[in-house]
Amino acid sequence: MTTITAEAGTSAQQYVQSVYEAVIKRNPHESEFHQAIKEILDSLTPVFAKHPKYMKQGILERIVEPERVVYFRVPWVDDKGVTQVNRGFRVQFNSAIGPYKGGLRFHPSVNASIIKFLGFEQIFKNSLTGLPIGGGKGGSDFDPKGKSDNEIMKFTQSFMTELYKYIGPDEDVPAGDIGVGAREIGYMFGQYKRIKGGHEAGVLTGKGIIYGGSLTRTEATGYGCVYFVNEMLEAKGLSFQDSTVVVSGSGNVSIYAIDKATQLGAKVVACSDSNGYIYDPRGINLHTVKRLKEVERKRISEYVNEHPHAVYTEGCAGIWTIPCDIALPCATQNEIDEEAAKLLVSNGVKAIGEGANMPSTLEAIEVFLENRVLFGPAKAANAGGVAVSALEMSQNSMRLSWTFEEVDAKLHGIMKNIYQNSVKAAEAYGHSGNLVVGANIAGFIRVADAMLAQGVV
Ligand code: NDP
Numbered sequence: 341m342t343t344i345t346a347e348a349g350t351s352a353q354q355y356v357q358s359v360y361e362a363v364i365k366r367n368p369h370e371s372e373f374h375q376a377i378k379e380i381l382d383s384l385t386p387v388f389a390k391h392p393k394y395m396k397q398g399i400l401e402r403i404v405e406p407e408r409v410v411y412f413r414v415p416w417v418d419d420k421g422v423t424q425v426n427r428g429f430r431v432q433f434n435s436a437i438g439p440y441k442g443g444l445r446f447h448p449s450v451n452a453s454i455i456k457f458l459g460f461e462q463i464f465k466n467s468l469t470g471l472p473i474g475g476g477k478g479g480s481d482f483d484p485k486g487k488s489d490n491e492i493m494k495f496t497q498s499f500m501t502e503l504y505k506y507i508g509p510d511e512d513v514p515a516g517d518i519g520v521g522a523r524e525i526g527y528m529f530g531q532y533k534r535i536k537g538g539h540e541a542g543v544l545t546g547k548g549i550i551y552g553g554s555l556t557r558t559e560a561t562g563y564g565c566v567y568f569v570n571e572m573l574e575a576k577g578l579s580f581q582d583s584t585v586v587v588s589g590s591g592n593v594s595i596y597a598i599d600k601a602t603q604l605g606a607k608v609v610a611c612s613d614s615n616g617y618i619y620d621p622r623g624i625n626l627h628t629v630k631r632l633k634e635v636e637r638k639r640i641s642e643y644v645n646e647h648p649h650a651v652y653t654e655g656c657a658g659i660w661t662i663p664c665d666i667a668l669p670c671a672t673q674n675e676i677d678e679e680a681a682k683l684l685v686s687n688g689v690k691a692i693g694e695g696a697n698m699p700s701t702l703e704a705i706e707v708f709l710e711n712r713v714l715f716g717p718a719k720a721a722n723a724g725g726v727a728v729s730a731l732e733m734s735q736n737s738m739r740l741s742w743t744f745e746e747v748d749a750k751l752h753g754i755m756k757n758i759y760q761n762s763v764k765a766a767e768a769y770g771h772s773g774n775l776v777v778g779a780n781i782a783g784f785i786r787v788a789d790a791m792l793a794q795g796v797v
Contacts, residue, residue, distance in 0.1 A: 365402035370453035430478035440476030443517030464783030509542030545729035554732035562596025563725015567694035581605035589671030670695030
């Protein structure tokens, strides 16, 4: 990609459009990556109009190109003695403000487009936390569903046997994401230690508490999302108290979003997995969901066996037909399309908090903004997880552990700051109340300034 920035008379809009077109040409068939780029680039035009220095230094051309992408073979032998081969990925997107930081996703849908969209988003999210962490993401098309513990261990050990070459506490610090929780992080940490020797606790986050993990990391993304939505509600004189909430998914982010929303007085009436959703008009019983999903690793459909007044419906997309005041999409990308967004609006939704990454399509976001629904975009609303991961890195460096309350208070403060910085950036660039634009600009400027300071690298 040649920079067009030095050309006299190039308007900010032309500049942004030309970079977007070049990304599509250079990365064909990567629709999720294109979508993430479009969402951010559309917001940045006013920044380039106000500060042409970013255009002159080709910041955008550089920021859309990962610093490094690694693909690798992950061979392993299953319980039947059959050799399996998966593909591993790590995208080290941007290290202008700190070591690459971002989760690992194990899901059959994982490909270059998905890892690049997640890695690109991560740059701005990490910047928004105000902490010194760059952006990265990784994973594999391995499907953990239905695998034995032994198979999970063999796969993760093989994955780490290649990944260890590219990571380290000051270089790149992976964490969990879909399909990667404390069990997988534990096996990967064990294999890293075995290969490298020593006890470099800061190489991975999301570790178990007894070997260097941080209290509140498990809860952080879900809690953080609810803290963020609470800020949006309070600014309009609203609250979670007595509101009806729908949360999609039933994994790590969903469970702790349900937990915190309930603590704040809301009634969460529905959650889901990739097969279907449950509706419990009395309010979801979180103990049952936690046991089914965290301990027994069963399907959400089993909930109704213990709570017969609740209803299970096959097909996860139908969850958005349930009327609610607040919707928290916490499962996966593009789970709310235009039609689902319109339905939510017509059913009177007041606020959306994106716990998952890019859960709303560009068309759905448009519907929410046009209808003045309070909208907390993923890179701001779900930044609590990576923020507490960065706090885990700090504790590892200091060889100290903070209490649950200490970390939770820091998380709460970080989410309030992210909200305020996003509000201020939106106002400063003429888009008052639009947190999509505000979060993108606030996240971008910190990284762009660090890139300017470090020269063309
Ligand atoms: P988990 O693997 O713990 O849970 C994912 C949940 O989403 C499961 O209930 C899963 O169901 C469900 N799900 C997956 N695909 C679909 C689908 N197509 N439709 C409906 N439900 C689906 O992952 P996490 O909770 O960690 O991650 C959820 C989202 O949050 C992801 O977008 C992730 O990138 C994002 N995120 C996570 C962070 C974290 O700290 N964990 C931090 C920031 C963002 P099933 O079991 O059937 O697959």
